[in-house]
């Protein structure tokens with residue numbers, strides 16, 4: 001059994017397994033080389049030979065315990081025929097979501113639109129580098145996808161007041177996103193993903209009174225669905241104000257904490273396996289400081305099932321040597 005699966009089943013491993021959010025990405029020169037020749041990000045995600053190669057790049061360099069497929073949470077709106085583009089130094093820009101059109105898209109059409117992603121998962125999961133390791137499939141949580149489909153770009157600090165004005169349409173879009181997110185999860189598992197992570201990157205935008213409707217109920221539906229597929233599911237409700245209630249209600253197999261969470265406190269509050277926490281900015285400091293911070297998390301979670309990771313994705317300006325240093329500290333931890 002892979003070290004991550006063991007940790008999720010509460011089995012003791014000699015040291016915590018490790019993978020890193022956005023481990024395949026712009027901080028790696030070998031990624032930037034491919035990206036330079038492929039200006040269209042979506043097309044790159046749909047090129048199975050390149051996307052599987054990019055997925056494996058960090059595993060060739062570092063002793064990581066999992067590969068996360070090189071794709072994006074916005075591939076779902078894309079496959080529902082919403083226009084999705086990525087602008088340099090800005091991020092995603094989406095077109096209008098046409099509910100009447102998107103709701104007519106068949107499961108088969110959706111599968112065909114994303115077929116190269118599933119083929120890439122299949123290629124990666126069979127690679128020698130992934131023996132006894134995990135191939136992670138992922139989705140955005142319904143709330144975070146709703147934010148992108150309606151806001152059409154990353155929100156700044158808050159979402160526009162008009163966001164919720166068409167309550168009926170929002171409900172319909174949310175249900176459609178849930179339906180296709182389940183299909184995308186199933187397709188990834190059938191292709192070879194043996195772990196699913198659900199990213200709720202914009203959970204922090206909501207007030208607690210909105211959690212039931214937009215976070216708890218939709219995510220619970222997905223988590224229960226993943227459980228029927230017999231693969232573990234890790235949830236990352238970034239910035240949520242109450243991780244404890246989230247875990248009790250949504251019941252993921254493990255939870256990823258963000259870097260604002262106090263690791264001492266959360267360990268006392270949460271019984272399920274924990275992943276992540278380290279501030280990605282620590283990788284921009286020096287080795288002594290990084291070591292101190294990494295050891296802090298390792299010490300705090302030494303008697304709790306723990307998967308090492310960051311509290312958000314690795315930053316593009318990170319030096320890969322610092323990532324190597326981090327991975328080695330975790331691997332050498334006694």
Ligand code: CP3
Nearest residue numbers: 021022023024025068069070071072073091092199201313
């Ligand atoms: O290595 C990995 O983690 C796998 C690949 C992955 C990407 N996006 C590739 C990517 C994963 C897991 C994601 C998830 C994702 N995408 C999230 C959830 C996690 C989070 O960061 O909160 C979100 C909100 C998105 C949407 C998205 N995609 C944004 C906001 C951006 C632009 C900002 C940025 O971080 O670059 C992207 C583009 C994107 N997705 C890139 C990569 C490698 C950069 C593309 C480039 O090379 O310009």
